[in-house]
Amino acid sequence: MADPLTDTLALTEAHCHVSRGFEATGEWALHYPATNRLKFTAAVEGTCWIDFDDELATGRIELEPGDVVLFDGRHEFVKGNSDAVPVEDAVAAFGATDGPIARFGSGTLTGEGPRVVGVGGHVSLNRTGEELLMRALPPVIHLRATDEQSSTFHWLLNRLLHEATTAELGASLAADDVAHLLFLEALRACLAQAEDLPVGWLRAIADERIAPALRLMHDEPGRAWQLDELARAAAMSRTTFAERFRSVAGVPPLTYLLNWRMRLAERALRDDDQSLSALAHSLGYTSDSAFSNAFKRVNGVAPRRFREAARATRAAPEVDEATA
Numbered sequence: 001m002a003d004p005l006t007d008t009l010a011l012t013e014a015h016c017h018v019s020r021g022f023e024a025t026g027e028w029a030l031h032y033p034a035t036n037r038l039k040f041t042a043a044v045e046g047t048c049w050i051d052f053d054d055e056l057a058t059g060r061i062e063l064e065p066g067d068v069v070l071f072d073g074r075h076e077f078v079k080g081n082s083d084a085v086p087v088e089d090a091v092a093a094f095g096a097t098d099g100p101i102a103r104f105g106s107g108t109l110t111g112e113g114p115r116v117v118g119v120g121g122h123v124s125l126n127r128t129g130e131e132l133l134m135r136a137l138p139p140v141i142h143l144r145a146t147d148e149q150s151s152t153f154h155w156l157l158n159r160l161l162h163e164a165t166t167a168e169l170g171a172s173l174a175a176d177d178v179a180h181l182l183f184l185e186a187l188r189a190c191l192a193q194a195e196d197l198p199v200g201w202l203r204a205i206a207d208e209r210i211a212p213a214l215r216l217m218h219d220e221p222g223r224a225w226q227l228d229e230l231a232r233a234a235a236m237s238r239t240t241f242a243e244r245f246r247s248v249a250g251v252p253p254l255t256y257l258l259n260w261r262m263r264l265a266e267r268a269l270r271d272d273d274q275s276l277s278a279l280a281h282s283l284g285y286t287s288d289s290a291f292s293n294a295f296k297r298v299n300g301v302a303p304r305r306f307r308e309a310a311r312a313t314r315a316a317p318e319v320d321e322a323t324a
Helices: 004-012 090-095 127-136 150-165 171-192 201-205 211-219 227-233 238-249 253-271 276-282 288-299 303-312
Strands: 015-018 021-025 029-032 038-045 048-052 061-063 068-071 077-080 101-104 115-124 140-143
Touching: 004 127, 004 171, 004 201, 004 211, 004 253, 015 150, 015 171, 021 150, 029 090, 038 061, 038 150, 038 171, 068 171, 090 101, 115 150, 115 171, 127 201, 127 253, 140 171, 150 171, 171 201, 201 211, 201 238, 211 227, 211 253, 227 238, 227 253, 238 253, 253 276, 253 288, 253 303, 276 288, 276 303, 288 303
Parallel strands: 021 101
Antiparallel strands: 015 115, 021 115, 029 077, 038 068, 038 115, 048 061, 048 077, 068 140
């Protein structure tokens, strides 16, 4: 049986990258620029806060040990524990010390004052992933250590900090893998509170009432599904099902199916050597022209041109973000 979350994340090519851990002693406040990357930061020991720019209107977010904040990176923010000290540049503060842990704060040399240990990183996504995940998630998500997943978060954060700061062989790979698990747990926590998610695919896959229909579409995307069949799978009338689906997914059921087919087509055109005829048939189209017209209607470009452009484009080098 299909797992729509796994299916969709596979399309995004999501990869987590851990930046350096940090240890802040005494009073401190750091300014972080916007990066337009999906990012996460966590407090492993001690407490601190995050202030995003006024546009988000989130208010001050207080981080307790074990808390994780996932955010879209489109807004600058200040992280610290004191309003009584000047706000410093985060990039400069992290660049001032070598090693796996950045150290800063008014008590760095003396060891005096409160101590905060944390870690962070970002999630790299392909173009499809940026569109899917950035739209599906709120700009800022605060996952608290008191939530249902707290024990899992605590274990993952401690393991993540260990791998991010150790000199053991394979530590960098292990840190990124643990961060990927942390990211997945964060998404699961979001799904558990789906009413707070924007209308879209992520909220849709969390909806138990339409889940049977979604699984059918993901299991057999090339089948000519009818609204009646999908409604029966969800044990609803056509009208109730269509209204329910649109209220959580933002689009009608068959439009969702069309969009999912086009996502699969994009991946195949980018990564595989399958002929257009074979691809069209696998996605339920009876002719190349029907597939090409549908693809161009959704993507604004013909499949052949999309394939040529995708293969001519080289992935941009990964930016090393050393700030957490």
